[in-house]
Amino acid sequence: xxxxxxxxxxxxxxxxxxxxxxxxxxxxxxxxxxxxxxxxxxxxxxxxxxxxxxxxxxxxxxxxxxxxxxxxxxxxxxxxxxxxxxxxxxxxxxxxxxxxxxxxxxxxxxxxxxxxxxxxxxxxxxxxxxxxxxxxxxxxxxxxxxxxxxxxxxxxxxxxxxxxxxxxxxxxxxxxxxxxxxxxxxxxxxxxxxxxxxxxxxxxxxxx
Amino acid sequence: xxxxxxxxxxxxxxxxxxxxxxxxxxxxxxxxxxxxxxxxxxxxxxxxxxxxxxxxxxxxxxxxxxxxxxxxxxxxxxxxxxxxxxxxxxxxxxxxxxxxxxxxxxxxxxxxxxxxxxxxxxxxxxxxxxxxxxxxxxxxxxxxxxxxxxxxxxxxxxxxxxxxxxxxxxxxxxxxxxxxxxxxxxxxxxxxxxxxxxxxxxxxxxxx
DNA sequence: TGTACATCAGTGAACGCGCGTTCACTGATGTAC
DNA sequence: TGTACATCAGTGAACGCGCGTTCACTGATGTAC
Numbered sequence: 001x002x003x004x005x006x007x008x009x010x011x012x013x014x015x016x017x018x019x020x021x022x023x024x025x026x027x028x029x030x031x032x033x034x035x036x037x038x039x040x041x042x043x044x045x046x047x048x049x050x051x052x053x054x055x056x057x058x059x060x061x062x063x064x065x066x067x068x069x070x071x072x073x074x075x076x077x078x079x080x081x082x083x084x085x086x087x088x089x090x091x092x093x094x095x096x097x098x099x100x101x102x103x104x105x106x107x108x109x110x111x112x113x114x115x116x117x118x119x120x121x122x123x124x125x126x127x128x129x130x131x132x133x134x135x136x137x138x139x140x141x142x143x144x145x146x147x148x149x150x151x152x153x154x155x156x157x158x159x160x161x162x163x164x165x166x167x168x169x170x171x172x173x174x175x176x177x178x179x180x181x182x183x184x185x186x187x188x189x190x191x192x193x194x195x196x197x198x199x200x201x202x203x204x205x206x207x208x
Numbered sequence: 209x210x211x212x213x214x215x216x217x218x219x220x221x222x223x224x225x226x227x228x229x230x231x232x233x234x235x236x237x238x239x240x241x242x243x244x245x246x247x248x249x250x251x252x253x254x255x256x257x258x259x260x261x262x263x264x265x266x267x268x269x270x271x272x273x274x275x276x277x278x279x280x281x282x283x284x285x286x287x288x289x290x291x292x293x294x295x296x297x298x299x300x301x302x303x304x305x306x307x308x309x310x311x312x313x314x315x316x317x318x319x320x321x322x323x324x325x326x327x328x329x330x331x332x333x334x335x336x337x338x339x340x341x342x343x344x345x346x347x348x349x350x351x352x353x354x355x356x357x358x359x360x361x362x363x364x365x366x367x368x369x370x371x372x373x374x375x376x377x378x379x380x381x382x383x384x385x386x387x388x389x390x391x392x393x394x395x396x397x398x399x400x401x402x403x404x405x406x407x408x409x410x411x412x413x414x415x416x
Numbered sequence: 417t418g419t420a421c422a423t424c425a426g427t428g429a430a431c432g433c434g435c436g437t438t439c440a441c442t443g444a445t446g447t448a449c
Numbered sequence: 450t451g452t453a454c455a456t457c458a459g460t461g462a463a464c465g466c467g468c469g470t471t472c473a474c475t476g477a478t479g480t481a482c
Contacts (some may be wrong), residue, residue, distance in 0.1 A: 028322055194364070242469060258426070
């Protein structure tokens with residue numbers, strides 16, 4: 001508790017974001033309502049308007065926070081892999097899924113809530129910061145591919161993003177039923193592995 | 209017009225599904241309401257209950273129809289590629305994206321509306337029929353991989369599904385902003401290409 | 417061909433509900449003297 | 450240390466709205482004779 005609580009909540013803004021995340025996580029972006037978030041924070045719906053412009057603004061704030069965390073996680077993962085371009089890239093890919101798994105509410109707010117990434121310049125900036133890590137790693141990695149058969153770095157960063165997102169949506173959520181017998185982490189790991197082998201960045205007989 | 213229209217609509221069930229699809233396509237699964245769908249079909253909300261149990265049932269019907277079409281498309285694509293396992297597989301992958309692009313309402317109802325694939329046995333059956341095409345193609349294709357380094361067919365069918373779904377969600381929708389400079393078709397095509405190369409199913413210097 | 421009747425797809429009024437948002441207000445907090 | 454006062458985070462009542470769903474009904478359709 002950073003501040004005391006009483007008639008004045010003390011930390012309502014954070015509490016509301018937390019409540020929103022919990023609701024989103026439990027019931028999907030559809031299940032989230034301003035009123036219910038207020039109730040979870042122990043506060044009248046009207047109080048929300050002291051801190052946010054409205055319902056959408058609250059979701060955007062959650063997404064903003066999520067992108068911030070995401071960016072840091074990605075950057076950390078990238079650094080951890082350095083100076084090896086390959087290790088950085090793989091590490092970033094793994095971090096993507098790890099984030100989605102650890103912070104499903106944030107992930108949904110960021111990518112499935114319907115709010116635009118370009119809603120505000122600040123949101124766009126932090127989102128870009130997060131996604132550009134993967135781009136940078138791809139860029140670096142693509143230096144190791146012979147120039148004549150090298151695909152644009154944006155393209156294969158896009159491939160990895162798509163694969164990661166697809167794994168998250170289809171296999172890392174409970175709703176799908178027992179659709180797939182593999183843990184999503186393995187699925188992504190092997191998928192990226194095959195992909196990098198296809199680019200000639202991993203020797204074909206390397207088993208790791 | 210298969211039947212006449214008047215006091216009795218004649219084809220309300222279909223009209224409601226169509227209205228639902230249009231609304232879903234335009235405003236996302238959240239934006240869809242039973243009442244609005246009824247209005248689009250030129251009918252009182254109460255009339256919906258002659259044909260569906262309720263809101264969810266209507267969405268499920270749309271998804272059901274979608275899976276039927278999807279299954280046929282996938283099967284057709286598969287056949288078209290035969291007897292080459294590789295051609296069948298690639299064709300099915302392409303069909304996946306083509307379906308999502310051509311029938312966004314159906315796609316959303318099927319994969320993003322929150323209704324469970326196991327809602328009814330019939331829905332599960334048709335969904336399974338659609339998805340098993342890719343599985344079968346993967347199975348067949350995996351015969352061409354040396355047994356000792358062959359990944360389970362379910363796994364690489366899952367990879368392709370994830371990649372396809374990710375491309376659809378991230379890059380084949382308007383909402384993302386100008387996030388990616390490549391047409392989604394190219395993105396998926398090249399992605400699958402690299403992946404298959406990684407499996408050793410396409411020679412490394414094949415440019416196609 | 418015409419009449420009587422069963423069927424059933426649609427109406428329209430009504431319901432209770434929770435939503436997002438507004439407003440004048442109140443009472444806790446922090447500061448100046 | 451104590452009092453007066455400005456600030457402002459929260460209240461709670463109210464609003465209009467569209468929602469999903471129900472119900473008794475009505476009127477078009479198709480069939481039997």
